[in-house]
Amino acid sequence: xxxxxxxxxxxxxxxxxxxxxxxxxxxxxxxxxxxxxxxxxxxxxxxxxxxxxxxxxxxxxxxxxxxxxxxxxxxxxxxxxxxxxxxxxxxxxxxxxxxxxxxxxxxxxxxxxxxxxxxxxxxxxxxxxxxxxxxxxxxxxxxxxxxxxxxxxxxxxxxxxxxxxxxxxxxxxxxxxxxxxxxxxxxxxxxxxxxxxxxxxxxxxxxxxxxxxxxxxxxxxxxxxxxxxxxxxxxxxxxxx
Amino acid sequence: xxxxxxxxxxxxxxxxxxxxxxxxxxxxxxxxxxxxxxxxxxxxxxxxxxxxxxxxxxxxxxxxxxxxxxxxxxxxxxxxxxxxxxxxxxxxxxxxxxxxxxxxxxxxxxxxxxxxxxxxxxxxxxxxxxxxxxxxxxxxxxxxxxxxxxxxxxxxxxxxxxxxxxxxxxxxxxxxxxxxxxxxxxxxxxxxxxxxxxxxxxxxxxxxxxxxxxxxxxxxxxxxxxxxxxxxxxxxxxxxxxxxxxxxxxxxxxxxxxxxxxxxxxxxxxxxxxxxxxxxxxxxxxxxxxxxxxxxxxxxxxxxxxxxxxxxxxxxxxxxxxxxxxxxxxxxxxxxxxxxxxxxxxxxxxxxxxx
Numbered sequence: 178x179x180x181x182x183x184x185x186x187x188x189x190x191x192x193x194x195x196x197x198x199x200x201x202x203x204x205x206x207x208x209x210x211x212x213x214x215x216x217x218x219x220x221x222x223x224x225x226x227x228x229x230x231x232x233x234x235x236x237x238x239x240x241x242x243x244x245x246x247x248x249x250x251x252x253x254x255x256x257x258x259x260x261x262x263x264x265x266x267x268x269x270x271x272x273x274x275x276x277x278x279x280x281x282x283x284x285x286x287x288x289x290x291x292x293x294x295x296x297x298x299x300x301x302x303x304x305x306x307x308x309x310x311x312x313x314x315x316x317x318x319x320x321x322x323x324x325x326x327x328x329x330x331x332x333x334x335x336x337x338x339x340x341x342x343x344x345x346x347x348x349x350x351x352x353x354x355x356x357x358x359x360x361x362x363x364x365x366x367x368x369x370x371x372x373x374x375x376x377x378x379x380x381x382x383x384x385x386x387x388x389x390x391x392x393x394x395x396x397x398x399x400x401x402x403x404x405x406x407x408x409x410x411x412x413x414x415x416x417x418x
Numbered sequence: 419x420x421x422x423x424x425x426x427x428x429x430x431x432x433x434x435x436x437x438x439x440x441x442x443x444x445x446x447x448x449x450x451x452x453x454x455x456x457x458x459x460x461x462x463x464x465x466x467x468x469x470x471x472x473x474x475x476x477x478x479x480x481x482x483x484x485x486x487x488x489x490x491x492x493x494x495x496x497x498x499x500x501x502x503x504x505x506x507x508x509x510x511x512x513x514x515x516x517x518x519x520x521x522x523x524x525x526x527x528x529x530x531x532x533x534x535x536x537x538x539x540x541x542x543x544x545x546x547x548x549x550x551x552x553x554x555x556x557x558x559x560x561x562x563x564x565x566x567x568x569x570x571x572x573x574x575x576x577x578x579x580x581x582x583x584x585x586x587x588x589x590x591x592x593x594x595x596x597x598x599x600x601x602x603x604x605x606x607x608x609x610x611x612x613x614x615x616x617x618x619x620x621x622x623x624x625x626x627x628x629x630x631x632x633x634x635x636x637x638x639x640x641x642x643x644x645x646x647x648x649x650x651x652x653x654x655x656x657x658x659x660x661x662x663x664x665x666x667x668x669x670x671x672x673x674x675x676x677x678x679x680x681x682x683x684x685x686x687x688x689x690x691x692x693x694x695x696x697x698x699x700x701x702x703x704x705x706x707x708x709x710x711x712x713x714x715x716x717x718x719x720x721x722x723x724x725x726x727x728x729x730x731x732x733x734x735x736x737x738x739x740x741x742x743x744x745x746x747x748x749x750x751x752x753x754x755x756x757x758x759x760x761x762x763x764x765x766x767x768x769x770x771x772x773x
Contacts, residue, residue, distance in 0.1 A: 293461050293561050300561075326561055329572040331670040334663060338654050354461060354490045371662060 180236040180381040181205070181401055186212025187350070187358060187385045188393065193222055197229070199390060203397060208236040208381040210267065210346075216242035216253060223256045236381040238265040238287065238317075238346060241272065250274050258282070265345050267317050270298035276310050287345045289317040290336060292325050292356045299326055301335050308340065315345035320369055321352035321385070330368050337375040347376060349400050350385040360386045360396055366403050373404050422678075422685035423702075429689065430699050436710035437475075437681070437702070444476040447510065448555065451482075454506045455558050458499060462490035464559030464566070465503055468521070471511075472553035473632065474679040477713040482511035483520070485546065489527040489562050500524050507557075520545055527566045534573050535598065541605065548602040551676050552640045567676050568669065574598070575669035579661070588664040590647030591770055592672065599640035600771075606633050614726075623724040623735055630742035631708040638749060639680025642687060645766050646671050649687065681705070687752075687760060694758045701748035707741045 183206070185196025193211050200206045209231070213219040219242055231237050239260055242253055250272065257266050265287040273279045279286055288307050291298040298304050299322070308314060318340075323333035337344065350358040351365040361369070382404060386396050402408055420428075423441075427434050448471065455465055469483035470476040484507055486500045504522050515521045520542060530547045533539045547570060556563040574595035582588075610629055614622060642649065647668050655671060658664035675683060688698040711717045711734070720734045729735045751758045753767045 327565060327568050329568045329576065329666060329669060331568060331666045331673070334666055335654060335670060338657055356461075371666075374660070 178207075179378055179401075179404065180208035180234075181384070181397065181404075182208035182210075182234065182236075182381075183384045183393070183397075184210040184212050184240065184348075186210075186214050186240065187387050188390075190387075191215060191218055193218065194225070197231075199393060203394060205397065205401070207234060208346075208383060209234045209238075210383040211237065211239045211264075214240055214243050216244070216246045216248045218242075219248065219253060219256050223259050226260050236346070237261075237263070238267055238381075238383065241266055241268045243269045243272070245272060245274075251278070254278050265315060265317075267346070267348075269295070270307050271295060273307075273311070280311055280313070283313045284315045284343075284345075286311055286314040287317045288314050289319050289348065290322050291319075292322040292352055294356050300332060301339060304336065304340065308343070314343065316340045316343035317346050317348055318344060319348035319352075319385075320372065321348065321350045321358060321365075324365065324368055325352040325354075325356075328368065330371050333372055334375060337372065341375070344376070344380055346381045346383055347404075348383050348385050349404075350387070358385045358387050360388050360392065361399055361403065366399065370403050370408070373406050373408075376404060378406065422682040422689055426685040426689050426698060426702065430695055430702075432699060432702065434702060434706045436706050436713055439713060440470075440475045440477055440709050443478065444471055444474045447471065447476060448557070450510050451507060451557050454510060455503060458503060458506075459558050460499075461559070461562065462493070463488045463496070463499075464562035465557040466525075466550060466554050466563055467557050468549040468554045470632070472549070472555050473636070473681065475632065475681065475709060477709065477718075479513065479712065479715060479718045480511070481513040481515050482507050483515055483549075484557065485521055485523055485525045487525050487527060487530075487550075487559075487563060487566060489566050492526070496524050503557075527569065530566060531569045531573060534570070534594075541609070544598070544602060544605065548598065548640070552599075552636050552643070553680060554676070564673070564677075568673055571595070571669040571672050571676075575672065576662075576665045579665070582661050588658070588661060588668075590651070590668065591766070592644060592647075592668065593770065595672065596641070596644040596770060599637065599644055602640070603633070603637035619726055621722050622726055623729060623732075624718065624721040627708070627711075627721055627735070627738050627742065630739070631705060631745060634746065634749065635680045635684070635705070639675075639683045641767075641771075642680075642683045643672050643675035645763070646675050648762060648766060687763070691760050691762075693752065693760050697748055697751055697758050700744055701752065704741050704745035704748065708738065708745070711738055 183200050185193040188199045189195035211222055213222045241257055266282060266285055267287045267289055269289055269291060288311065290304055293299060298307055318336055320333060323336060324330060326332050351361050353359055384396060384400055388396050423437060464487045465484060466487045467482060467484045470480040471482060486496065486503060488496055525546055529543050533543050551567060575592040578594035580589055607629065610625060652671050655667045658667050717734055724732045724735050752760055753763050756764060
């Protein structure tokens with residue numbers, strides 16, 4: 178069964194411990210992404226990492242800060258490097274200013290495709306350039322970002338065809354016009370279900386939908402169904418009538 | 419990297435000064451326009467430019483056929499943004515746009531995507547849609563323009579399906595798109611006649627010459643885009659195992675063509691086939707003469723003001739009219755002549771071009 182779970186940042190912005198607690202009641206959750214999207218969160222996460230009770234998770238990743246703010250690039254890199262070696266480090270291309278530094282992470286470096294507010298990593302050619310610079314890096318397909326760039330899902334499918342062997346995890350949420358991550362609507366569900374057959378059963382899904390606490394279980398269930406390969410035909414008949 | 423036109427020019431040992439100059443002028447002006455509009459970037463719209471700037475063939479006398487393509491929530495502020503865009507574009511490209519309101523206006527992506535054919539499609543909507551696909555580029559919002567293009571192509575390709583039985587090969591020609599490309603070419607020709615009938619003969623000479631050259635080239639580019647699945651099948655297309663994936667990737671392949679100028683599309687076809695070099699030379703030399711003529715202010719002026727009744731004796735008009743026949747004969751031979759033409763194009767145009 179595919180490991181699926183939430184980004185702590187989506188459930189509790191800036192509070193990874195609460196983000197973990199909020200998914201504790203869902204026994205099906207077997208993946209988690211520890212978010213340090215804002216750089217001030219990273220030192221606390223690095224300090225707590227060894228003590229966190231993560232044994233129930235089959236898959237754990239960490240999201241690096243999306244911008245350089247209070248910490249410099251080197252400081253962020255050093256803090257991330259201290260984290261357990263089994264955790265992939267999900268990064269936005271914009272923070273990779275010193276390639277030789279990040280290249281040393283090998284396949285632990287997991288590059289995410291971006292939304293339309295960014296200037297790199299948004300399209301297949303832009304992502305291809307990233308993987309030329311970081312040839313060992315793995316890939317996090319942010320499905321919402323790809324759909325925002327191309328609602329027909331051709332870009333997402335092309336990313337999976339070209340970068341499929343690097344695929345480490347999926348980010349799933351619907352992304353609004355201003356880049357906001359939100360719960361999946363009907364059209365996003367229909368569009369995303371078209372990717373199910375391209376995503377191996379072993380590939381973890383990290384849910385990034387920013388939702389109310391009471392909606393956590395429903396969002397988990399909805400996204401699990403969207404990527405359930407046995408339901409592909411059912412989704413298709415919904416989409417095409 | 420060199421363009422297909424440059425490669426063809428080198429392969430033929432030709433010297434197409436006017437084409438090169440027009441491309442350089444276009445590139446330089448587009449850079450200036452993009453810089454001038456950079457502060458108006460917004461994820462909800464794209465400023466799109468079509469016409470000669472969209473084709474990469476603008477000259478000093480060209481106008482800027484632009485529109486504000488809104489893809490997202492409607493906002494009353496769009497009108498103020500549009501006015502500011504118009505002001506900034508005018509400060510770079512001074513020539514007035516046409517009077518039909520096809521351009522310099524706000525265009526909602528909704529109409530372009532949803533009103534394709536059927537009773538709600540209008541001449542204006544058809545024009546904007548096909549120009550967006552066939553000869554446009556962005557001034558702001560590159561990805562927004564591309565997203566709308568993809569959505570329009572999705573209507574034409576993904577949602578227009580033929581009956582598919584197990585074991586059937588996937589159909590590589592998007593017939594809905596092809597039919598609309600043909601429809602638009604015929605519409606342009608019919609609209610020329612309509613304007614003449616309505617008595618609007620202002621600028622008829624330059625419209626007539628453009629119909630013979632650049633509008634015809636636009637049609638050729640549209641045909642080549644529609645045939646991309648046969649002419650330039652991508653590796654990804656071959657990897658598709660389901661009809662959904664195949665049609666998504668076919669739409670993507672057609673989308674790629676919308677970023678290539680019609681002249682480059684044509685040059686690429688001529689380069690990648692055993693078409694007689696004389697034929698390639700004939701087509702491009704004629705177009706070179708057309709662009710050279712439009713780059714000269716006095717010639718453009720004459721074409722804009724020549725009276726229909728005096729056209730037969732007008733040396734400028736007559737010379738370009740004769741040259742347009744060389745262009746037409748060359749294109750005809752490319753698509754129809756088994757000895758000189760392009761083998762795949764001849765097969766395609768016979769099979770799906772008319773009936």
